[in-house]
Amino acid sequence: MTKVEFSLDQIDYQILRIMQANARTNNADIARELGMAPSAILERVKKLEQKNVILKYHAKINPAALDQKLLSFIFIKSNDIIGDQKVGVALAEIPEVLEVHDIAGDDGYLIKVRTSDSTGLVDLMRNSLGKIEGIISTRTTIVLQTVKEEQELVIPNEK
Amino acid sequence: MTKVEFSLDQIDYQILRIMQANARTNNADIARELGMAPSAILERVKKLEQKNVILKYHAKINPAALDQKLLSFIFIKSNDIIGDQKVGVALAEIPEVLEVHDIAGDDGYLIKVRTSDSTGLVDLMRNSLGKIEGIISTRTTIVLQTVKEEQELVIPNEK
């Protein structure tokens, strides 16, 4: 991981705002909205990609359409030593595990998992988590309903 | 919310796989990869959007580039009655709150929050959470490091 200098101006922020809302907006439309030439926008977008400001363009898919109706969060206590992340890396390799966060205070991780249903979750815990060395305990929290789920970051305003 | 029938075939799954990985992939490129005419792909993509299988196209932005370096999860106990979601809705209105999940067992919510730093988090808890009626208590978990953070769902394979 290299240190990167970000230095974004208001035009960059506006581009990011548009792209966050709809990643398939084309250059020409962005240019029109911002009153600039398409080529200027293209250049900026490429730089934003190069500078790792824009990390990826992602299509958000309805989990229900893929029969992944159960969302859970699991706290995992591990015996990873500080700096080590063996358990974290092993968790990240499980496809159903969407997020793995190393959390303060508990020598542990918080992971976000999507499965078809509670049976799928039990299978995952038995077959995938169960095979990872170094997990001491788990505490599972089932999501009944999601009120909001976005990735949209707050983009600084004018001024 | 209306009940929707999803009935996806292997070609749809392949389109979703490509779009999940890069939402800016051209119709023409998808068509080439799947050996079909661009017009056929266009038609399918539009249907996937209409059927709410594809919910949105999103540019994933590096939180560090926007100076949002602190990620936290907060458990919130509320006195919302069953079926009610007053607190949940109020939480969802806070821009720094990216996710709000109604969780089982605790009469509560789990929220995911991004702020610039711990000062930003304290401000948010005081100024935003503090103004919501019906919050009984909170328990905050600070993320030290994120090992994985994706939204990519597992898309069923051939057969």
Added chain:
DNA sequence: ACTGAAAGTGTCTTTTG
């Protein structure tokens, strides 16, 4: 539901200020 053709439009390199 897919193909192929055709018209319209956007992309992206190069050039220029």
Added chain:
DNA sequence: CAAAAGACACTTTCAGT
């Protein structure tokens, strides 16, 4: 660092199967 021009490629509609 931004704008203009032009060649090429992609999008999108429509008729046909």
